[in-house]
Amino acid sequence: MDCKHASLRPTPEQDASFAAEALFAGELPHAAYHVGCALSSDVTRPEWLELLRRIKQDAGPDPLRIVPLQGRVSFATVAVRAWMLHEEGQAAQAVDLLSQGVHAKRDTDFVRWGLPWLEAQGVAEQAPIEPTLSLLSVTLTRLAPTDPSVPPRVLQVLERLATRHPTHSAVAWLRGTLLHRLGRLDEALGVATEAHATIPNWLTAMLLATIHRARGDVTLALEAYQAALRHDATQNATRLDIADMLREEERFDEALNWYQAALSHDPASTWAQAAMAALQFREHPQRDALERLLSVADTMPGPSRESRLVASSTRELTPWVDYLPQRIDAGIHALRQMSLQPPAASGNTPPKVKLSTQWLEAPSVQLAWELHREWRGFPCVVDVVVQQVQRPDPRQPIEPVEFTLWSYTDTRPSRAVTPPPEEVGTALAELASVPFQREDWWREAARTSRALSAHEPEAIARAMVHPPPPRGSHSTWAWLQRIQLASAFVIATREEAWLDSRRRTLLLALAKGPMDWTVEAALVTLAHVARTTPEARAEVRALFQSLDQHTQDYASYEYALLCAWLQLPELSDVERAGLEERRRHIESQV
Secondary structure, three states, X not given: OOOOOHHHOOOHHHHXXXXXXXXXXXXXXXXXXXXXXXHOOOOOOHHHHHHHHHHHHHOOOOHHHHOOOOOOOOHHHHHHHHHHHHHOOOHHHHHHHHHHHHHHOOOOOOHHHHHHHHHOOOHHHHOOHHHHHHHHHHHHHHHOOOOOOHHHHHHHHHHHHHHHOOOOHHHHHHHHHHHHHOOOHHHHHHHHHHHHHHOOOHHHHHHHHHHHHHOOOHHHHHHHHHHHHHHOOOOHHHHHHHHHHHHHOOOHHHHHHHHHHHHHHOOOOHHHHHHHHHHHHHHOOOHHHHHHHHHHHHOOOOOOHHHHHHHHHOOOOOEOOOEOOOOOOHHHHHHHHHHHOOOOOEOOEOOEEEEEXXXXXXXXXXHHHHHHHHHHOOOOEEEEEEEEOOOOOOOOOOOOOOOOOEEEEOOEEEEOOOOOOHHHHHHHHHHHOOOOOHHHHHHHHXXXXXXXXXXXXXXXXXXXXXXXXXXOOOOHHHHHHHHHHHHHHHHHOXXXXXXXXXXXXXXXXXXXXXXXXXXXXXXXXXXXXXXXOHHHHHHHHHHXXXXXXXXXXXXXXXXXXXXXXXXXXXXOHHHHXXXXXXXXXXXXXX
C-alpha cells in the first residue's frame, strides 16, 4: 500500500509506533500494514501481537476489510490477512495465503507461523497441497538450521499428508528426503521404493536413486537414475547426479562421459563444464584444462560448487606460480552477481548501480566495470561510494615515483596515461592468451619483449590500464589482470641487469604506486626477478617489508604480496611460517 512513512525506511520499532498512532487515529488499514512490517522481523514479540489483536478487534465483525488484496498489496498486508484468516477459523485459506506471502519475501519471520498452523488437527489435510508443501520446504530451509526440533515436526505433518495424498509424488519426495536428512535411511528407502512402485515418475525415481546412493549402493542407484532418465530425458540434473556419483566413486572415465552427455544436452551447464575440466586436469595436468575450470568458476558469484572445485583442484599448486587466483574484491563480486541478471536499460540512460564499499578499492575494479560495458555490452554504470579511506592514503604512492598509472579526484580514479600503440596491445594479448604458468609466461614474455623492442617500457606499462580486447573465455576482470601481469613480465624480461636498469625503475614505480592490481602484477614480477637476479634480492625484500606496513587497513594487494614474498629465496623457517599462516587466513575468508 502507499504510505507516507515508506521513504523513511523505518525500523521495526518505528513501524510498531506508527501502527499504534494509526490505531489511535482510527486508520486501521494503515495500522495493520505497519504492525505487519514490524512483525516481519519477529513474529514472537508479544507487544506487537497484542497490538495486532487490538487492531483486529477494532475492525469489528469483518476484520478482513482492512487488509484487502486489491491494487498494490504489500507482503505485510498479505501476512496480516493470513493471520486474520487463521484467527477467524479459516486455517486452510490462511496457510494458502501465508505460503504466497512467504514466497514473495522469503527473508521475513512470517514463516514461523506456518508450522504451528499446520500442526493443528485437520489443517494440513484441508489446506491446498501445493502451497502447503511449498510452505513446509521454506520452513525447513529457513528454520531447521537453527532449530533442530523443526525437521521432526515437519515430518509429522508430512506423515499426515502422505495418508491424505497417497499418490502425490511431491509429498513422497519431501517425506523421503527429510527421512534421509534425519539419517533414517531404512525408512527413507521404504518410502522411496513404495513411491516409485505406486507413482512411477521422474521425481520418485530420483528419490529412490538418492536414497540408494546415500546407502552406498551405487549399482541400484545407477539403475534408479537410468529409470529417471526413461521417465524424463529432458531433466539434465539426472545426468549430472550420475556423473557426480561416479566421480565420487573414482570411476573417472565413466564420470567424464556422463558430464559430456550433460554438456551435450545443455552446453550452458557451468557445473558440467567445471567438473569436466577438473577431471581432465586431474587425469592429464595440462594448463588449458585448469584454465577452463578457473574461467567457469570466475563467473560464479559468492561461494559455489565451482569455486570449491577450484580449491580442491589447486590445493597442491602455488598461486601466481601455477595459476592466477580469482579476484576477491567486493566490487568484482558485485559485478559477477549483476552480470548474471543485469538490470534493463531505460531509454537512452544506462542504469546506475550504487556500490558502497567500506574501504577504497583498487581503481582497476572500476576500470573492470567500464571495460565490461565496452567489451560485453553490460548496461550499468557504477557509482562507488567509499565509506572511509585507509591510512596511509592508498591513492598516493608510498614514496615519490617517476611514473604512475592513476590519478584521483577525491575517491574517483582516472587513468593518468594515454593508450599504447596498437601493436603493443596485440602482442600482450598474444601472451595473455597463453595458459598461465609462471615459467612458461616468463619465456614467452622474453620473446614478446624482443618483438616490442622498438617501444619504450612505459608504453608497455600503459597497456595495464588501456588493455586490448579480451580473447578466449576469460572474464573481463580476469583478462585485465592477465594483461597487467603480462605487461610486467615483458618489462622485466627486457634486460638482465638490475642496478641502473630501466626495468628496475619502472617495476619499482609500479609497485610503489597507488594501491591497485598493477601493484600486484609488479610484486609477482619482482619476486621472480629476485629469484633469478641476486643483486635485486635485498631491495625487493625491503620493498615487500615496506608495503606490508600499508596492510593494517584494507590493501587490495595483500594476498599477492604474501604469495610473492613466499617466492623469495633465503626465507627463514619462522618468516615463511608467518607468511603462510597469513596467506591461509585470507584464503579461508574467500
